[in-house]
Amino acid sequence: MEMDTSPSSSVPSSASSDSIDLNFLPFLKREPKSEPASPERWPLPPPPPPPPAQAATAASTPMPATPELSAAAVMTPLQSLPPNPDEDALFAEYYRLASLYLSSAGTGVIVPSPTPEVAASAVVQPGSGNAAKKRRPRSSELVRVSSLSVRDQIYFRDLVRRARITFESLRGMLLRDDERAEALGLAGVAGFAAVDRRRVRADLRAAALMGDRDLWLNRDRRIVGPIPGISVGDAFFFRMELCVLGLHGQVQAGIDFVSAGQSSSGEPIATSIIVSGGYEDDDDRGDILVYTGHGGRDPNLHKHCVDQKLEGGNLALERSMAYGIEIRVIRAVKTRRSPIGKVYFYDGLYKVVDFWLDRGKSGFGVYKYKMLRIEGQEAMGSLNFRLAEQLKVNALTFRPTGYLSFDISMGRETMPVVLYNDVDDDRDPLLFEYLARPIFPSSAVQGKFGEGGGGCECTDNCSIGCYCAARNGSEFAYDKAGALLRGKPLVYECGPYCRCPPSCPNRVSQKGLMNRLEVFRSRETGWGVRSFDLIKAGTFICEFSGIVLTHQQSEIMSVNGDCLVRPSRFPPRWLDWGDVSDVYPEYVAPNNPAVADLKFSIDVSRARNVACYFSHSCSPNVFVQFVLFDHYNVSYPHLMIFAMENIPPLRELSIDYGMIDEWMGKLTM
């Protein structure tokens, strides 16, 4: 592109073009900025030549570009179902009952579950129909989703969660298959399919499997603005996952946009960007972001070697600025708690307010885009991440008041559990004895320690084929990093009767907390729990502890109105974790080892642990997995809590206590 080297104003309007009607391009028409133009700034190049399609439209129709574009780009907001007054009354009643039930346990909010009718009415559906060998290209239809009802939000949240579980489960399966093939010595054996695939990344293979079955979300429509089911602050570990969900459709490129050919205006429109820190000219201050356009770099050296051009994503960002289209911003943050060393946070919507051609640090021309975060959104995931990191080391610097305890476990947990309340003067959690481990009735565990043949004889870490693996249906429940591969009726960990060392990977949940948790007070949910650490989906969080009561004891206690947690009441959410039936319809959830009908309960009225403060949700982010390791009485398993999603720092943990179905039955009778 030919550069205009004469000194001129730094605002785009200075480079006027007859073919663009400034009346309809407010951003191009604004007054020069008050701040003085930096001497580093280059004069702006002439604006992009209008694409033929737009020129034709402008010539043939007096109707200018902007309204037409808003019709095209803003398009059909989704309509939620009108609220059903009867249903609302029902949900109000749930809420009242839930409050009564939970007042003694100190937990939270009931959110109504979606009805099948709502699910059917949802507008953005995953692709359906026959498995297409060829993946469909992304379509050009632009949609902005607005004002979803609570039920729709939950519906989409579950839809997204299901896709993410499928993706992560497939990835885990493929990795494990690769390891098995390697362990069997198949590496290097010519013609063995698994070996050929071994070199292919599991995230890409998982995405391809889902693509073959039309399981990518939001392929039919290109969504401007928020993606239903994805919240500001959500965390992701793979770029490919962002593609699968439709949050960002480019595998590697940082700017995603609707291409010129697909846009109704004939111009590219940017929809999302990823700020990965790889461009030296970025200036990221959170709410204010100066983002560098792409291109102009040597593909190997990642250094600028030529001036960037106003094309592709660069042009699309400029067009989005002109039309006021909001941009989803995803930031990459380095962390050790990620399989790839970094995590992507969805940080919400921004608007491009300025762009200019600048001289980058390399000396070559780079396009820069000043973006401002739209106000009124949830806190940025990347900001919460940094804040939580600070709170771990300098608690009082950032929150000088509100701490009731820096460790309510008094050292009984492997990590401190903070108690924090800056809302009111409630100090209830201090009144209970902290019990890191449940106390089982002696009748339940007596003589059950060696039951089932005792432990394994492995002297090193356990491996496939060992006794404890056989107990778990010949596969270990956890991957190398300690994440649960898929939920089961019951997981057997190695225990005191095993010869393997404490470092054995089959001892995940007995090691205690691995995250820094905080019990906190909120106006919405009463007491709740959140983590300072990023929690990866499938990893262990904590145990549900208290005084374990036998069936008979439970009957007596419940008559007295005491606060009991009944394990059998938790819906079997573990069924979801590891479910790949969308890709493999023949998939059946593990039904082995069989688990008994659980009749015991846990009394948390006197002694309890952090788990007691989890809020209830019917769209939860954690679930209960039953585990045995110290005794082998299948009627009294441990209630271990695992993450069902990636849980970003400072987000409230929520669990499905399973009351809704019961009340639904009562209320509809």
Place this chain on the structure above:
DNA sequence: GCCGTTTCAAAGCC
């Protein structure tokens, strides 16, 4: 529709 180009990936290796 094919193919070349581009791309702020991810994993493996040293």
Place this chain on the structure above:
DNA sequence: CGGCTTTGAAACGG
């Protein structure tokens, strides 16, 4: 553990 290399997938656009 960090930087380098290898091997990629998908979308755009000619």
